[in-house]
Amino acid sequence: MRDIETKSRKSELLIILTIVIASVPMILAFSLLVLSSFSEEMVTNLKSFRPTLENWINLFQGKMAITGSIRVNIFEITLNTLIVALGVAGLVTIVSTLAGYALSRMDFRGRKHVMIALLVLHAFPGVALIVGVYLLYKLTLPQDPDLMRFYSFFYVILARGALEIPMSVWLMKGFFDAIPWEFEWSGIIDGASRITVWRKIMLPLVKPGILAVALFAFIAGWQDIIYVRTFLIDQTLATFIESNIESEFSHMPLIAAAGTLYLLPTIVFFLIAQRILLQGYSGGLKG
Amino acid sequence: MVRIRLENITKEFGDFKALDGIDLEIEEGEFMALLGPSGSGKSTLLYIIAGIYKPTKGRIYFDDGDVTDLPPKDRNVGLVFQNWALYPHMSVFENITFPLELRKVAKGEIRRKVAEVTEMLKIENLLDRYPWQLSGGQQQRVAIARALVKEPDVLLLDEPLSNLDALLRIEVRAELKRLQKKLGITAVYVTHDQAEALAMADRIAVIKDGRLLQVGTPEEIYERPRHKFVGGFIGNPPMNFLNGFADRGILRIGKSTIPLPKEYESVRGEVIVGFRPHDVEIGEGIEGEVYSVEHLGREQIVTVSVEGEMVKVIVPGDRRFEFGDKVRLKPKKIVLFDKKTETAI
Numbered sequence A: 001m002r003d004i005e006t007k008s009r010k011s012e013l014l015i016i017l018t019i020v021i022a023s024v025p026m027i028l029a030f031s032l033l034v035l036s037s038f039s040e041e042m043v044t045n046l047k048s049f050r051p052t053l054e055n056w057i058n059l060f061q062g063k064m065a066i067t068g069s070i071r072v073n074i075f076e077i078t079l080n081t082l083i084v085a086l087g088v089a090g091l092v093t094i095v096s097t098l099a100g101y102a103l104s105r106m107d108f109r110g111r112k113h114v115m116i117a118l119l120v121l122h123a124f125p126g127v128a129l130i131v132g133v134y135l136l137y138k139l140t141l142p143q144d145p146d147l148m149r150f151y152s153f154f155y156v157i158l159a160r161g162a163l164e165i166p167m168s169v170w171l172m173k174g175f176f177d178a179i180p181w182e183f184e185w186s187g188i189i190d191g192a193s194r195i196t197v198w199r200k201i202m203l204p205l206v207k208p209g210i211l212a213v214a215l216f217a218f219i220a221g222w223q224d225i226i227y228v229r230t231f232l233i234d235q236t237l238a239t240f241i242e243s244n245i246e247s248e249f250s251h252m253p254l255i256a257a258a259g260t261l262y263l264l265p266t267i268v269f270f271l272i273a274q275r276i277l278l279q280g281y282s283g284g285l286k287g
Numbered sequence B: 001m002v003r004i005r006l007e008n009i010t011k012e013f014g015d016f017k018a019l020d021g022i023d024l025e026i027e028e029g030e031f032m033a034l035l036g037p038s039g040s041g042k043s044t045l046l047y048i049i050a051g052i053y054k055p056t057k058g059r060i061y062f063d064d065g066d067v068t069d070l071p072p073k074d075r076n077v078g079l080v081f082q083n084w085a086l087y088p089h090m091s092v093f094e095n096i097t098f099p100l101e102l103r104k105v106a107k108g109e110i111r112r113k114v115a116e117v118t119e120m121l122k123i124e125n126l127l128d129r130y131p132w133q134l135s136g137g138q139q140q141r142v143a144i145a146r147a148l149v150k151e152p153d154v155l156l157l158d159e160p161l162s163n164l165d166a167l168l169r170i171e172v173r174a175e176l177k178r179l180q181k182k183l184g185i186t187a188v189y190v191t192h193d194q195a196e197a198l199a200m201a202d203r204i205a206v207i208k209d210g211r212l213l214q215v216g217t218p219e220e221i222y223e224r225p226r227h228k229f230v231g232g233f234i235g236n237p238p239m240n241f242l243n244g245f246a247d248r249g250i251l252r253i254g255k256s257t258i259p260l261p262k263e264y265e266s267v268r269g270e271v272i273v274g275f276r277p278h279d280v281e282i283g284e285g286i287e288g289e290v291y292s293v294e295h296l297g298r299e300q301i302v303t304v305s306v307e308g309e310m311v312k313v314i315v316p317g318d319r320r321f322e323f324g325d326k327v328r329l330k331p332k333k334i335v336l337f338d339k340k341t342e343t344a345i
């Protein structure tokens, strides 16, 4: 007998073929970007690829593409990006794991309303909210310059995280929903408190969900440009690349190198996420 | 080991009454089966004994102590869930020791108890495995080990065998009963399989639609069902029922009549007569026509159509019957049920 999950050969081939064709433009674009970062000029055909490491050296020496001589600290920029991304990831993960559990497992007043509100909130694009969010920023921004810098990080993480939270909470609720009540009851009968059950039984079981939420939030923070440019005093990779593109004198291969650096975690994380999400807990519940 | 007493237990989920006024006593060391069709409220009752659900009305006593408001962990019960609920991220050892770790039992003590319980259940060589690496039968043993390791006063089992294949189920049920008697533990066993209940239980409580229909030993439940439903639910094939009219010691079924036993002499009016397929002789009595014949080796099940209703009869395998044969059935043991209430008269 054939396993349920194995599709017939023919339809499988068709699906793979479709996927391959659909991804050709994207793969081509990414390849050209990466190739260009190792080339003296932008790669548009085979002849224009003249290999060099110069772009990467310039990038790590902090040379801006516009003038080719002004130095910025690329490590600091990367660190800034990392702080924002990790901050968003941490915030979103903690909030959505707690809220997801509560929405999935606890019966409290207004639970339905919270769930509807989450969906509605998710429907709002971040750009639409930015005026209000900016007003709040203006009102709360401290005067002291050092504090101001610190606060701008805090604020951008909070604001950008808030955009991710509704969907992440939904996602986590779904993961908790998928765990049979029996696991929780069993833990309680064994003598555990609700908190202990959450920590020792539920959390390990939703680990794939937590990782997925964390990865998506990290990438959202890493890639964000609108919120970062509006609120953050320091630069991140996104705003750095943007400020380079603005000039017509830009040395494009250098920007290609910065772009590649900017894309790297996204690619790496999606590879990891894919493995984790597919893995899950196979055969976890019954024989 | 405790005696459990349930007093007028009622459980409502919103508008829906899952349990309705259950009164039940379970003796110390007794093996009590809760038997009923799916959705009858068996699990709900079990969870109420465990403390997972709070009854809407009624009290629960362990011995003489009222435990109605005690949380599950203070009731010292072991529960084996229908899906076993083994923690997938923990090894067998960690699963079994989880209740002990929570009680902060000393390491040496833990090892001793685990050795004892795993040896008893013959799973001592599986300790390093994970639940998904075990067969159904092994998972079930681990779940029982986890329930027993904390030496509970009461062992609660929710259809623990329903996920096993038929042969294994018969093997395990004998073993489980032996284990329960050896430990002398009070056990409540939920099942929808009447054969399982008959084979294992000291007493059976039959539940339907949240109501307790009858409590009794397997013999009592089998021989003297107090409700038409109990007769029709227990036995394989179950009890036969025919509509009839009783008058002065005579029961009329369609064109035929049969005499009623002494205890039913005073019954008069419309009744339902019930009799077991084993308790029928073919000879004088109720007129019918052979509808089908199934051979089971030593015996055969003959389905007879009586006034358009089907009656199953088990007779020795050496007699030959053909479709359409006219036969007369003589029930040796009958139970009369009230036509309206369907309770035994």
Ligand SMILES: Nc1ncnc2c1ncn2[C@@H]1O[C@H](COP(=O)(O)OP(=O)(O)O)[C@@H](O)[C@H]1O
Residues within 6 Å of the ligand: B013, B016, B018, B036, B037, B038, B039, B040, B041, B042, B043, B044, B045
């Ligand atoms: N948590 C619940 N909320 C609402 N209805 C429930 C809940 N648990 C059980 N029920 C209902 O109560 C009835 C009895 O359920 P259950 O005790 O699980 O039956 P059984 O174990 O006999 O199959 C069913 O109709 C079921 O739908």
Ligand SMILES: [Mg+2]
Residues within 6 Å of the ligand: B042, B043, B044, B158
């Ligand atoms: Mg059930």
